[in-house]
Amino acid sequence: MKRQELLNFLESQPTIQEVKALAKKLGLKIKKRMKKNEVYRMLKDYALQLQEPVQNVQSPAAEKIEDLPSSYGSDRLMLLAVNPHLVHLSWDLSNETRRKLSETGNVVVRLYDVTYIVFNGTNAHRIFEAGVDLGNCRNYYFHVPCANADYIAEIGYKTDETFIPVLRSNLCRTPSDSPATTSRQRWIIKGKKQVVTLGETLIQQIERINIFSPTQAASGGERR
DSSP states (O other): HHHHHHHHHHHHHHHHHHHHHHHHHOOOOOTTOOOOHHHHHHHHHOOOOOOOOOOOOEEEEEEESOOOOOOOOOOEEEEEEEETTTTEEEEEEOOOHHHEEEEEEEEEEEEOOTTTTOOSSSSOSSEEEOOOOOOTTEEEEEEEEEESSEEEEEEEEEEETTTEEEEEEEOEEEOHHHHHHHHOEEETTSSSEEEEEEEEEEESSOOOOOOOOOOHTTTTTOOO
């Protein structure tokens, strides 16, 4: 018997014989001299201990999440460093740009090494190129030879071996693949207010801050 059914039964003002019969049916121990209100209270306590069946109510947070769109139509080309010798290029194209590139039949992505230069589209140190199929991929990985270098990518198409860029990515710098190497070592010479670096004296001197006690300050102690 469910909780609500039992409570409804008790609210219907059953006779002493009916409540005792139901109590015995539910397996409750009934004494012969128990009064109606005592049996009634026992059944009510039993009803309150019953657990209601959990309803399969789906909360708003558990609603089905719609699949992410295949494209946001933002016409963006994003370049990120994976490690010192690997960069990841991904793109999000609008329908118009995708159609324009697909109609050429020769979609190409390019990666330029632009370390320490102002890139004008033609003066890169190195150029890496790969053909891509826009229908099957939305990203590409480039293995790069130089760590700690700056790279820029473009997506476009080729006509008669001439590359026509359509979108350009952000500037991406790969991390170093080794600790920084420098022969410059700085030492503080005891008793001298200067720093030397392998025989080279720095122009800027080190300012020394003297600490003295309040007793010295009260007696006019000299700072050294």
